[in-house]
Amino acid sequence: MQGDFAQPASGRHAGGGRLARNVMRNLGESGIEMLLFAAAAVSVLTTLGIVYVLVSESINFFGRVPLLDFLTDTQWTPLFYDAHFGxxxxxxxxxxxxxxxxxxxxxxxxxxxxxxxxxxxxxxxxxxxxxxxxxxxxxxxxxxxxxxxxxxxxxxxxxxxxxxxxxxxxxxxxxxxxxxxxxxxxxxxxxxxxxxxxxxxxxxxxxxxxxxxxxxxxxxxxxxxxxxxxxxxxxxxxxxxxxxxxxxxxxxxxxxxxxxxxxxxxxxxxxxxxxxxxxxxxxxxxxxxxxxxxxxxxxxxxxxxxxxxxxxxx
Amino acid sequence: MPSPLPDAGRVRALIARGKLKDTLFQAVGIVFLAVGLLVIFLLVGDMAIRGAARLNPDFFTHFASRRAAQAGILSAWVGTLLVMLVTALAAVPLGVAAGVYLEEYARRNWMTEIIEINISNLAAVPSIIYGLLSLGVFVYALGLGQSILTAGLTLALLILPIVIVSTREAVRAIPESIREASMAVGATRWQTCRHHIIPYAMPGVLTGVIIGLARAIGETAPIITVGALTFIAFLPPMPFAEIGAGDRAGLFDWLMSPFTVMPIQVFNWTSRPDPAFEVNAAAAGFVLMVMVLSMNGVAIWLRYKMRKNIKW
Structure with a gap:
């Protein structure tokens, strides 16, 4: 920002220099906006991660245990020899x-x-x-x-x-x-x-x-x-x-x-x-x-x- | 013909009855509030009295042990400190950046809407679910194992909504004139944020961070779910310390070290049948309570002071 004032505003180059600086500055600004957006997106990624981890492991689980048993069985003994998953x-x-x-x-x-x-x-x-x-x-x-x-x-x-x-x-x-x-x-x-x-x-x-x-x-x-x-x-x-x-x-x-x-x-x-x-x-x-x-x-x-x-x- | 006005005696009785009910209700309200205060005092008092015998310097400098009288919380408080360091380093920049983005940059569109709904839902997800997330992602998918890094990142995700919400509230409280003044002299959006918005929002952010860390310090369920060991009789390697013949620990080796934390130590001692360990549980619980209550106290004091000082 200080640069804008330090530069004398005379001659053709000054105008070109300012334009180049503005381009750089706009690039920097949008880069920062992207970074901030990425930080905000972490929360969405967290949710996706939770859903992915729980659903993918549960799909494996329900491949071995039928959903109906899971919901209706009246015993929960998953670590026993006679395993039930109610x-x-x-x-x-x-x-x-x-x-x-x-x-x-x-x-x-x-x-x-x-x-x-x-x-x-x-x-x-x-x-x-x-x-x-x-x-x-x-x-x-x-x-x-x-x-x-x-x-x-x-x-x-x-x-x-x-x-x-x-x-x-x-x-x-x-x-x-x-x-x-x-x-x-x-x-x-x-x-x-x-x-x-x-x-x-x-x-x-x-x-x-x-x-x-x-x-x-x-x-x-x-x-x-x-x-x-x-x-x-x-x-x-x-x-x-x-x-x-x-x-x-x-x-x-x-x-x-x-x-x-x-x-x-x-x-x-x-x-x-x-x-x-x-x-x-x-x-x-x-x-x-x-x-x-x-x-x-x-x-x-x-x-x-x-x-x-x-x-x-x- | 009955008088159009009820007689004064009945009106007075009605008023008296109404006032009595008011007073009774107030009494009940105060009693319920007192129960809350009583629970805090009972907890701290009981732990202090029961654990008094173990609350000496040795307790802080000894490792956990199979013998109750010699067991200490050295590995637990060091672990808690290091995990909190990782949590703060991850959650503060992420949370502040996300909060600033949502308040200063985000356009009102569906994407912003999704992020906002998502944050308020995440705040209500049970902490143990974060433990399962971290078990699936950090421990196995990324291969970080049951390390300080895993625990720190898990707790960082857990308190992220708290940091984001407090950042947003602090940023929203800054009057529009500050932004207009900054932009009027040619500052870009980011320059406005960096030199004005973020510094002015700092006290509010700090309050949220302390409350978040106070919550994280007491979280047990997600760390147990990750599979943290409960019996640790060593400290994480200090950077550049000698480990074995001519070998030196790297700067970040401690991040991958196994660990234990205060609440896990309390849980471990509470759930043992031997009553001798109850004394240890009480003493460790007391230390944990002092940590949490003093952090919350600092946050409440900060907020109180802020309300007094800042007048835009």
């Missing part, structure tokens, strides 16, 4: 632990969100939001430790017959982990509700709670629903809490007080062992991973669709 066994563990987590996260997260957006003053909010953020930032392995060595013994005092590993304690801790996520998404949704709606309600003599529950929550309903759906996808993908505290024995159960493997904890269990590359056991984790990706994808798309579809335009 993914429903793992899905049941995932579903039960996610439901327990939602039973904690949805009420707690929603109440915290309503409180923060409708009741709390700015000082409380200034303190509460970082606390929630810290809670959400705790490594899941530490939550796993918490579930196994603190929550399970505490629950065993109330229910003496609870085993040392259970979906219940893992799910409860998972719920606490997801609370900040639900709270912050729900609060954003409620903050977006215009003040005039609240003022109308207050003007009619409604209390804060009545306004919050009957005006703000219905107006922000799509955002709340989206936050719950995205919380499900979080719970389904959670790994370490379940691997540590829920036991890793596959069993088809709908009882939260039992130990069971989930899709994620099965992948961890196999990865901890030493399965040769290309064996059937190695391929099972990709088939399980593909199932997991599809489940979370459905919930993510549903969540984003909910947010867009029912977004009220004020």
């Amino acid at each position: 993914i429903m066994v793992l899905v049941s563990g995932t579903a039960v632990s996610s439901l327990v987590a939602l039973a904690v996260a949805v009420p707690m997260g929603t109440v915290i969100a309503i409180y923060l957006s409708e009741f709390a003053n700015s000082t409380v909010r200034e303190v509460a939001k970082p606390v929630l953020e810290l809670l959400g930032g705790i490594p899941t392995i530490v939550f796993g430790y918490f579930a196994l060595l603190m929550v399970t013994p505490a629950l065993q005092r109330i229910f003496p017959r609870l085993p040392g590993f259970s979906l219940l304690s893992a799910g409860l801790v998972m719920g606490v982990m997801i609370v900040p996520y639900v709270a912050s998404l729900s609060e954003d949704a409620m903050r977006a509700v215009p003040m005039s709606l609240r003022e109308g309600s207050y003007g009619m003599g409604a209390t804060r709670l009545h306004t919050a529950l009957h005006v703000v929550v219905p107006a922000a309903f799509s955002g709340l629903a989206a936050s719950y759906v995205l919380a499900i996808s979080r719970a389904v993908g959670e790994t370490m809490i379940l691997a540590v505290a829920a036991g890793m024995r596959p069993s088809l159960t709908w009882n939260p007080a039992e130990p069971a493997a989930t899709i994620t904890s099965y992948i961890v269990q196999v990865a901890l062992g030493d399965l040769p590359h290309g064996s059937l056991g190695y391929q099972t984790i990709f088939a399980a991973g593909l199932t997991l990706l599809l489940i979370t994808l459905v919930f993510n798309i549903l969540g984003q669709w909910l947010r867009r579809k029912f977004r009220e335009n004020y």
Whole structure:
């Protein structure tokens, strides 16, 4: 750039020189734009890579195990001599632990969100939001430790017959982990509700709670629903809490007080062992991973669709 | 004929009831928030108390061992440090470049749309899926093995959406007048970005990078999936250190070295039946929590300070 000013603007050559410089400069600019674009494209490549790896290994897997068996078998014993591959066994563990987590996260997260957006003053909010953020930032392995060595013994005092590993304690801790996520998404949704709606309600003599529950929550309903759906996808993908505290024995159960493997904890269990590359056991984790990706994808798309579809335009 | 106005007593009772409900709800809200705070305190407190016996200098300078009382986290914290170095070196330039591209260069077309939808979907992909990606691509297809490089790149891909989103937010907050002023004196788009947009966006980017690294430091699942060993009683080779007779390690040999990291060490010790290892798990977990909480604390403080300082 300095060159432009240093060069005297006299004579024919100056004009030619500037033209050449501009050409170089434009070339440099488009080169840089290409580089930046390549960086942005890495994210697309990541997605393609995920899909390619999961699908190609799963195709090998389904070449050896029929899809129908995969979906309907009620046993999951891929590493035994009498191998069965019923993914429903793992899905049941995932579903039960996610439901327990939602039973904690949805009420707690929603109440915290309503409180923060409708009741709390700015000082409380200034303190509460970082606390929630810290809670959400705790490594899941530490939550796993918490579930196994603190929550399970505490629950065993109330229910003496609870085993040392259970979906219940893992799910409860998972719920606490997801609370900040639900709270912050729900609060954003409620903050977006215009003040005039609240003022109308207050003007009619409604209390804060009545306004919050009957005006703000219905107006922000799509955002709340989206936050719950995205919380499900979080719970389904959670790994370490379940691997540590829920036991890793596959069993088809709908009882939260039992130990069971989930899709994620099965992948961890196999990865901890030493399965040769290309064996059937190695391929099972990709088939399980593909199932997991599809489940979370459905919930993510549903969540984003909910947010867009029912977004009220004020 | 009944009076058109309800009597004052009933109205007062109605108001009192409404106010009571308001107060009760507020109390529940505060209790739920307190539960969150309580969990953090319980976790840190329990780990500190349980692990107190092992939290001494020896713990940081000893390798993992079969005997609980002699085991330490030397290889784990060195591994974590090196993996984070690779992650930051890969994720920061890529994430900032992608964020700047999307905000400053990208035209509104289908390609940009795809990239944007893709980034928001990637942020919601479970971390263990990244582990499977890396197992298929980095470990086997590219032949990088179960190395520090593999783990660092895996975690870099994992936190890339966080870095991109925070870069975009920081860039978007810069007023248009800055760009116009720069271009008015003849700067090209890239010159505007390099001298104005990127430096001004740096505090916001830094916050996102710290939050991303704090997340990466605690990630266990993708690294286990890659197949990282859990028992490592050696350190990666220092650049130019002697290894064997007359042989020196290359500058980048450590990248290909096997490794272990803090969360894997915690997992390993937590999942052992011998209760003596619970003490080690608590102590290592406490160290990990201190790392993560202080990184998050720095990020929150940075953001707070930024909000106070910057007024365009």
